[in-house]
Amino acid sequence: MTLDLDIAVRRDSFALSVQLSVGAGEIVAVLGRNGAGKSTLLGALAGLLRPSTGRISLSGRVLTDVAAGVHVPPHLRGIGLLAQDPLLFPHLTVAANVAFGPRSRGISRSAADELASRLLSDVDAAEFASRRPGQLSGGQAQRVAVARALAAAPDLLLLDEPLAALDVDAAPALRTMLRRVLRDSGRTALLVTHDPLDALVLADRVVVLSDGEIVEQGETRAVLSRPRTAFTARIAGLDLVSGHFGPSGLVVDDFVISGHVPAPIADGAPAVAVFAPAAVAVHVEPPGGSPRNVFGAVVGGLEPHGDLIRLRVSRAVDGPSWVDGLAADLTAAAVADLGLEPGVRVWLAVKAAEVALHPVAGGS
Numbered sequence: 239m240t241l242d243l244d245i246a247v248r249r250d251s252f253a254l255s256v257q258l259s260v261g262a263g264e265i266v267a268v269l270g271r272n273g274a275g276k277s278t279l280l281g282a283l284a285g286l287l288r289p290s291t292g293r294i295s296l297s298g299r300v301l302t303d304v305a306a307g308v309h310v311p312p313h314l315r316g317i318g319l320l321a322q323d324p325l326l327f328p329h330l331t332v333a334a335n336v337a338f339g340p341r342s343r344g345i346s347r348s349a350a351d352e353l354a355s356r357l358l359s360d361v362d363a364a365e366f367a368s369r370r371p372g373q374l375s376g377g378q379a380q381r382v383a384v385a386r387a388l389a390a391a392p393d394l395l396l397l398d399e400p401l402a403a404l405d406v407d408a409a410p411a412l413r414t415m416l417r418r419v420l421r422d423s424g425r426t427a428l429l430v431t432h433d434p435l436d437a438l439v440l441a442d443r444v445v446v447l448s449d450g451e452i453v454e455q456g457e458t459r460a461v462l463s464r465p466r467t468a469f470t471a472r473i474a475g476l477d478l479v480s481g482h483f484g485p486s487g488l489v490v491d492d493f494v495i496s497g498h499v500p501a502p503i504a505d506g507a508p509a510v511a512v513f514a515p516a517a518v519a520v521h522v523e524p525p526g527g528s529p530r531n532v533f534g535a536v537v538g539g540l541e542p543h544g545d546l547i548r549l550r551v552s553r554a555v556d557g558p559s560w561v562d563g564l565a566a567d568l569t570a571a572a573v574a575d576l577g578l579e580p581g582v583r584v585w586l587a588v589k590a591a592e593v594a595l596h597p598v599a600g601g602s
């Protein structure tokens with residue numbers, strides 16, 4: 239199902255103006271800080287808000303057309319929402335929660351029960367089928383909410399910060415599960431998040447929203463690893479290296495980057511190494527000992543970053559090309575002590591414990 243949207247929404251002093259298309263089976267992440275307009279965009283799509291101008295269509299079916307006076311109500315849009323809060327019916331069992339959507343579409347009880355049980359096993363929640371929502375952890379309830387959203391067979395699935403309410407231990411497994419079920423079901427989906435990791439793992443493409451406007455968009459890895467605007471660089475706030483997963487880590491050209499693997503990755507699958515610029519140590523001589531991850535580069539630029547200085551590197555003539563754009567955060571004193579300025583040869587070192595390896599969208 240293809241989504242085409244070109245709308246403007248006014249909310250008091252805030253204005254959102256977005257033009258966006260999402261292809262059939264594509265997963266697009268909308269990334270933005272608090273107040274960027276992400277919820278406003280979702281509200282307009284879901285039919286909860288009326289744009290002041292514009293048009294929204296889903297596979298040619300017009301959902302909103304302000305000029306023509308068309309505004310299809312939320313429940314008739316064929317759009318499913320998975321929110322931060324699972325919002326399960328507390329008085330129904332897990333299985334009945336999932337079967338509720340199909341039942342209200344007129345599907346027979348036995349077919350709806352069968353669908354619910356298949357979807358619950360897809361999200362690894364089959365064992366909770368006869369429990370009530372009050373007897374589930376946050377992560378378990380969110381799995382059930384995913385099954386319920388899929389059971390409604392929406393033409394478009396909206397995911398509104400689906401992992402934001404989960405604790406850090408539950409989020410990676412749920413992220414991996416979401417990635418699997420979204421790919422397997424071939425769903426067209428729009429994911430709203432402020433977490434670049436969600437975008438990386440789940441989305442094919444990312445759209446960066448700032449002050450109600452799209453400031454950058456493109457293939458997720460490309461946008462996050464080589465942000466073209468300072469705004470995206472700040473929001474991404476991460477160092478990213480793309481490669482393939484191998485037995486000793488991320489293989490990129492003839493380098494291997496070691497790191498920890500929060501959720502399983504298939505051998506040979508496209509993956510990324512992610513680390514914080516603050517975890518990067520900068521040396522002006524090759525570091526001694528045998529630290530695992532050391533990359534040669536030259537200083538590209540220096541810019542203030544809060545109380546620190548953010549250094550961006552470029553490739554050295556004899557060094558790997560993929561270091562281009564990596565960032566390291568240092569104190570002003572360290573920058574002065576090391577004599578760092580554009581063109582200076584440096585070695586970046588990152589401990590394996592500070593590097594996380596993640597599968598990326600498009601991979602198996």
Ligand SMILES: Nc1ncnc2c1ncn2[C@@H]1O[C@H](COP(=O)(O)OP(=O)(O)OP(=O)(O)O)[C@@H](O)[C@H]1O
Pocket residue numbers: 249250251252270271272273274275276277278279432
């Ligand atoms: N009901 C409302 N009436 C008027 N203005 C609103 C309303 N709700 C939100 N706004 C304003 O619209 C702007 C965008 O808010 P929105 O909730 O869409 O941002 P967001 O990107 O979803 O932020 P967050 O990540 O904090 O949820 C903000 O400036 C907000 O103050």
